Amino acid sequence: xxxxxxxxxxxxxxxGATVAFNCTYSNSASQSFxxxxxxxxxxxxxxxxxxxxxxxxxxxTAQLNRASQYISLLIRDSKLxxxxxxxxxxxxxxxxxxxGTGTRLLVSP
Amino acid sequence: EAQxxxxxxxxxxxxxxxxxxxxxxxxxxxxxxxxxxxxxxGLRQIYYSMNVEVTDKGDxxxxxxxxxxxxxxxxxxxxxxxxxxxxxxxxxxSLSTGTYEQYFGPGTRLTVT
Numbered sequence: 511x512x513x514x515x516x517x518x519x520x521x522x523x524x525x526g527a528t529v530a531f532n533c534t535y536s537n538s539a540s541q542s543f544x545x546x547x548x549x550x551x552x553x554x555x556x557x558x559x560x561x562x563x564x565x566x567x568x569x570x571t572a573q574l575n576r577a578s579q580y581i582s583l584l585i586r587d588s589k590l591x592x593x594x595x596x597x598x599x600x601x602x603x604x605x606x607x608x609x610g611t612g613t614r615l616l617v618s619p
Numbered sequence: 620e621a622q623x624x625x626x627x628x629x630x631x632x633x634x635x636x637x638x639x640x641x642x643x644x645x646x647x648x649x650x651x652x653x654x655x656x657x658x659x660x661g662l663r664q665i666y667y668s669m670n671v672e673v674t675d676k677g678d679x680x681x682x683x684x685x686x687x688x689x690x691x692x693x694x695x696x697x698x699x700x701x702x703x704x705x706x707x708x709x710x711x712x713s714l715s716t717g718t719y720e721q722y723f724g725p726g727t728r729l730t731v732t
Contacts, residue, residue: 514661546721551707551726551728552725552726553709553723553724553725553726554662554709554721554723555723556720556721597661597662606664606667606677606678607652607664607721608664609654609661609662609663610661611659611660611661612661
């Protein structure tokens with residue numbers, strides 16, 4: 511079992527739709543959590559950190575459920591420019607970041 | 620402009636020919652790291668460095684070496700490249716790995732024949 515698991519997708523949604531991704535992690539000692547965005551074979555860029563209380567940044571909302579060991583990302587009012595791969599990232603401590611394989615999102619007109 | 624640079628961006632080489640991929644950051648970050656990205660496997664950490672002269676193995680260190688003689692530079696060395704090291708490589712830096720953002724370089728696409 512992978513330490514961080516994501517549905518690879520692709521998720522095909524029309525513009526304006528709401529879409530949600532989940533990510534599960536296996537190491538209960540994981541300390542911090544992030545969502546990164548990666549456009550085709552380019553460098554990953556931080557989308558948002560994920561806090562225990564949940565956090566929102568414009569159309570994006572991230573949630574953490576420590577009891578069930580998953581994090582989620584909700585995108586409202588999808589734009590064409592949201593098409594990308596979304597990487598779930600977990601800091602398991604000891605300076606080790608673990609990346610999920612990513613969930614691909616395709617937003618169509 | 621705050622950035623992480625990598626060179627070369629693309630490299631095709633032959634088995635056994637030593638190569639170095641350079642990484643440099645201008646943000647005075649303490650933490651630097653190297654990853655490789657392969658289809659279906661995601662990004663996997665090769666080596667990381669918490670500061671000058673402090674380096675440690677990540678999850679897939681075999682076949683790689685690193686050094687951190689200056690804070691801004693963190694080169695990745697392949698002493699004897701093999702075809703299974705064909706991959707997309709990313710260097711990253713951050714203030715720390717706690718909650719600090721990782722800044723990635725543009726990537727180096729390496730092919731070993």
